Amino acid sequence: MNARSENNEMSVYVEEPLIAGDPSYQSVTESISGIVEGKPPRLWYIAISISGTLALMFLSLIALLIWEGIGIWGLQVPVGWGWDIVNFVFWVGIGHAGTLISAILFLLRQRWRTSINRFAEAMTIMAVIVAGIFPAIHVGRAWALYWVFPLPNQMGLWPNFRSPLLWDFFAVGTYFSCSFLFWFVGLIPDLATLRDRAASKIKKIIFGIFALGWRGGNRQWRHYELAYLLLAGISTPLVLSVHSVVSTDFAVSILPGWHTTIFPPYFVAGAIFSGFAMVLTLAIIARKIYRLENFITIDHLEKMNKIMLVTGMIVGYAYSCEFFIAWYGGNKYEGFAFLNRAFGPYAWAYWIMIFCNVVVPQVFWVKKWRRNVAVMFAASILINIGMWFERFVIVVSSLANDYLPSSWGYFKPTIYDVGFLVGSFGLFFTLFLLFLRFLPMIAMSEVKGVLPQADPHHGAKH
Amino acid sequence: MAKLKIIVAEFADPAALIQAAEQIRGAGYRDFDCHSPFPIHGMDAAMGIKRSKLGYIAAAFALTGFSGAVLLQWWASAKAFPLVISGKPFFSYQAFLPVTFALTVLLAAIASVIGMLVMNKLPRWHHPLFESALFRKAGDNGFLMTIESTDPQFDMERTRRFLESIGAIAIEEVTD
Numbered sequence: 001m002n003a004r005s006e007n008n009e010m011s012v013y014v015e016e017p018l019i020a021g022d023p024s025y026q027s028v029t030e031s032i033s034g035i036v037e038g039k040p041p042r043l044w045y046i047a048i049s050i051s052g053t054l055a056l057m058f059l060s061l062i063a064l065l066i067w068e069g070i071g072i073w074g075l076q077v078p079v080g081w082g083w084d085i086v087n088f089v090f091w092v093g094i095g096h097a098g099t100l101i102s103a104i105l106f107l108l109r110q111r112w113r114t115s116i117n118r119f120a121e122a123m124t125i126m127a128v129i130v131a132g133i134f135p136a137i138h139v140g141r142a143w144a145l146y147w148v149f150p151l152p153n154q155m156g157l158w159p160n161f162r163s164p165l166l167w168d169f170f171a172v173g174t175y176f177s178c179s180f181l182f183w184f185v186g187l188i189p190d191l192a193t194l195r196d197r198a199a200s201k202i203k204k205i206i207f208g209i210f211a212l213g214w215r216g217g218n219r220q221w222r223h224y225e226l227a228y229l230l231l232a233g234i235s236t237p238l239v240l241s242v243h244s245v246v247s248t249d250f251a252v253s254i255l256p257g258w259h260t261t262i263f264p265p266y267f268v269a270g271a272i273f274s275g276f277a278m279v280l281t282l283a284i285i286a287r288k289i290y291r292l293e294n295f296i297t298i299d300h301l302e303k304m305n306k307i308m309l310v311t312g313m314i315v316g317y318a319y320s321c322e323f324f325i326a327w328y329g330g331n332k333y334e335g336f337a338f339l340n341r342a343f344g345p346y347a348w349a350y351w352i353m354i355f356c357n358v359v360v361p362q363v364f365w366v367k368k369w370r371r372n373v374a375v376m377f378a379a380s381i382l383i384n385i386g387m388w389f390e391r392f393v394i395v396v397s398s399l400a401n402d403y404l405p406s407s408w409g410y411f412k413p414t415i416y417d418v419g420f421l422v423g424s425f426g427l428f429f430t431l432f433l434l435f436l437r438f439l440p441m442i443a444m445s446e447v448k449g450v451l452p453q454a455d456p457h458h459g460a461k462h
Numbered sequence: 463m464a465k466l467k468i469i470v471a472e473f474a475d476p477a478a479l480i481q482a483a484e485q486i487r488g489a490g491y492r493d494f495d496c497h498s499p500f501p502i503h504g505m506d507a508a509m510g511i512k513r514s515k516l517g518y519i520a521a522a523f524a525l526t527g528f529s530g531a532v533l534l535q536w537w538a539s540a541k542a543f544p545l546v547i548s549g550k551p552f553f554s555y556q557a558f559l560p561v562t563f564a565l566t567v568l569l570a571a572i573a574s575v576i577g578m579l580v581m582n583k584l585p586r587w588h589h590p591l592f593e594s595a596l597f598r599k600a601g602d603n604g605f606l607m608t609i610e611s612t613d614p615q616f617d618m619e620r621t622r623r624f625l626e627s628i629g630a631i632a633i634e635e636v637t638d
Contacts, residue, residue, distance in 0.1 A: 025603035027500060044594035088495045150538055158538035162547050170621040174564040178571045193499070193601030216600045217495035217608070218483075220582045225501050225576035226514040234571045235518075237563075245560050271597035418545055445601075449500035456504055 014042075018112050018450050021294035030445075032190075032440045033197055040437050043289050048298040048433045054426020061419050062137055070140050070289060070330045079399045079411040084138045086391045087424055090274070092246055093267070093387065095179070096239055097275025098124030102182055103235035106228075112303060115171035115230050115295045118285065119435070120279050121183040125429040127278070128176045130424050135168070135337040144250055164248040171245035175238055182231045185224070188214050189445040243271040250394065257337035257398035260325065266318035273311035273357070276304050276385035284373060286436060295442050298371050305370045308383065312361030319358065333403055345410055347393040349389050357384020466638040467611035469621055470596045470629035476502045478531065478629055479605040483508040485628045491621075493613035496603055497600040519577040520570045527569030531562040590638040597636075 013338055023031075065072060075082050089294045098120040105113040136145055159166050193399050200203035214220065244264035251263040281299065287296045327336040341350050369375045396411045418439035435441065451460055476498065483496050483594045487510050496505055506513070532555075539545075540552035550557070579585065591597045591608065600606050607630070609621055620635055 029499075029602045062567075118594050144491060150534055156543065158543035160545065161535045161539050162550060162554060162557040162559055164560075167564075168503040170561045170564040174568040177568055181571050181575045185578070189499070189601065196598040196601045208587060213581065213589060213595075214584065215589060215591060216497045216499065218502070218509055219495050220584075221501040221509065222506055222511060223516055223578045223581045225512045226516045227574045230517065231571060232521050234567050234574070240568060241563060248559075248560075288483075303533070445500045454476060454500060454502075456475075456480050456502060458475075458477070 009061055016297075016299055017452065018299075019115065019295060019447060020297045020298075023294065025392045025451070025453075028444055028447055028451070029193060029197075031292075031295075032442050032444045033194055035436070036194060036440055037197070038329070038439060041289055044273070047436075051426045051429035053432060054423050055430040057419065058425075058427050061416065061423055062133070065137055065416070065420075066142050070138065072414060073281040073411045073420075074411060074417055076409060076411075078402065078409045079081045079396055081395050081399060082133045082411055083392070083413055083417040084419060086388065086395050087421055088131050088134035088138075089267075089391045089395070090244060090301065090388050090430070091134070091424065092175075093243060093271035093274045093391075094127040094278045095124035095131070095175070095275060096243060096268070096271035097183075097279045098122075098127075099175075099179060099235050099239045100272055100275070101279070102186075103232045104239060106110060106232040107236060108155070108384025113449050114443055115297075116279065116302055116304075116442075117446070118186065118443040119282065119432075119441045121179065121186065121440070122435045122439075123279060123282060124179045124275075125176070125183060126435070128172065128179065129431065131171060132176065132429045133427075134420075138199060164245070166251045167245045168249055171242050175242045178231070178235050178238055182235055185228060185231060186443055187439065188212060188224075189216060190440045190443060192216065192439065195446055205339070226407075229278070232381050239272070240268055243267040250398075252364065255398050255402055256331070256333040257341065259334075262318060262321055262325070266315070266322075269311050269314035269318065270357075270387060270390060272314055273308060273361075274384060276308045276311065277380040277383035280304050280308070280376060282386065282432065284377050284380070286441060290436075290441075292442070298373075301316065301372050301373070301376060302367075305364045305376055305379075308379075309361050312357060312383070318357040319354065331387050337398060337401070337407070340396050340404075341393055341426065344397065344401060346393060346400070349397070350395050353386050353393055354391040356382045357390060358366050360386065371455065463578050466590055466635045467503045467558065467616075467618065468590055468594075469618070469625065470591070470594050470634045470636060471607045471609075471625040472596055472599065472632040473629060474605070474631055476605060479607065480504055480508045482607055482625075482630070486609070486624075489624060490617065491609060493610040493616070495608050496508060497597070497604070497606040497608060499601055500618050501601065502605075507600055514581070516574060516577050516581060520574045523557060523573030524566050524570035527566040530569075531565035532558065534565075587608060590636050595634045596634040606607055 024294075070084075073082055073084060093100035096116075101113050101120040102117045102124075105117075120357050136142055139145060147157070148166060150159055188211060192206050195207035195211045198207055217230060244267065247263035247267035250258040251260060253259060270307075283301065283304075287293055323338050323342075326334045328337075341347075360379050363369045363375060363379060400411055401408050448454055471482075479496055479498065480502065483494075483505065487508070494509075496502070496509060498505075532595055535558045536553055539554075539558075544552045551594050596604070597606065598604075599607075607625070609616060609625075615621070616637065620636075625633060
């Protein structure tokens, strides 16, 4: 930084370094690889014993559900989609921040992303795994799930390609595959580093297998860099398309409160909003446990808070726009659906949603709060809660009170609904903690690439 | 066949490695490579290597995914299992867009990754360089140049002296 300000007389604005503490290449390798190679801190064992227990409960509940049927949930006519679908939309949405960070911020050359992209991508993959479980078990006869694959079969049946539920299957499947490839390609150079550092034979073999023999020669880097760029370009439309397709599960139906054209952009903004809240929650915990304050600086957190403020405002705008259209459209069922949301039997859920998603992010207008870890941690948790309630309001309130008052109902969750929700968090955190333990959570090669000394013109006089 | 020999030379920083690449190329060497923990900006030009052709592979597979998806949906919805659904035509292309898009993207992504690995001749789990102690720095903080004995210019003594003259700070010889 000093070299830059001395040599460039024209500069009036000196950027803060992306990585604090002026680290060398070696200290980056040491501090990130050290986490994987050393013993995990006590807190890690405590965390994984809790989340692991919940994950085991989740798996047993899935077994019970397949045995007993989906009647153990609170699903009843008219509310045939309950917490299972709410959880699915919630978890798919969480994933979107990871893709935005890895793909869109890469194309926009936002170099601060290198500190957070690896674990945001991991979060995406874990969240989509958890999300995918819900529709799979929601079908009831999970063993017939392969019917959604377009496979020739003895029944002569083919899936209905005009159904949003099938689009969803393809969209989420592609999303998972692309996210996984992106994450793995990013990991290859770091796995090679771990292979070369490995102390034991077993570690050397395991890391060696997954590093695929990477040697970091420039003749390899040139293909690698283009592949990474292509994946970023390919994944960028996915950030927008996946949750748009999820929203068509609702928007293509004729139910009041679901049948609106605003759904795709509204869902995408909500997904990025909730995803950043989850990235923030995880980042704050991980940087605390592993003392990564130099890598994930307060500047990184502030930038994420700004994105949450923007997307939170978009979500707030969508809420009010829905109301306006419900009135302006002149359709009395649509009008009722929205009044019913805000003042009907689910008003409590609606106002929790408004408070968490519209009121809470407003704290980020104040720079001091935007840079305060305690404030943003509380805000990120509240936003996660609010976004779960948003999906609950959309899914359940529309189904409970549709056209005919004689068929109205009120959804009551059972203990199993709660168990599945809590258990899904258990599985998510278990997968995430395993990732923190066994893989480099920060992209070492990318972080080294943004250090000032990595620029071949560093310190040169022009 | 003679055993493959490789000279590994370490340079101080990215700028030194770029300079060395220009000089070794100027001296007529061909089978050399520059290893670094991250891609160095401007190294392709210094080594005189062209832009990767991976994009064409990805594009070809994207096209395959697109046409495959259209064909699949046409076959399933209009030929093999025609069902009237909400009075829509059997081949209702508007409704086929999401799946077409998804499969286009999926095939392009898979082709980018597999294409990259194939062009890099990976996976390759054994390589003489893995025996080198100096090479272990490639993933950490080493800026290394390797020259293989398959190069017609290669001569253990002469090449070694040349590398020292252009600023190598450490040199190691590896034999397969």
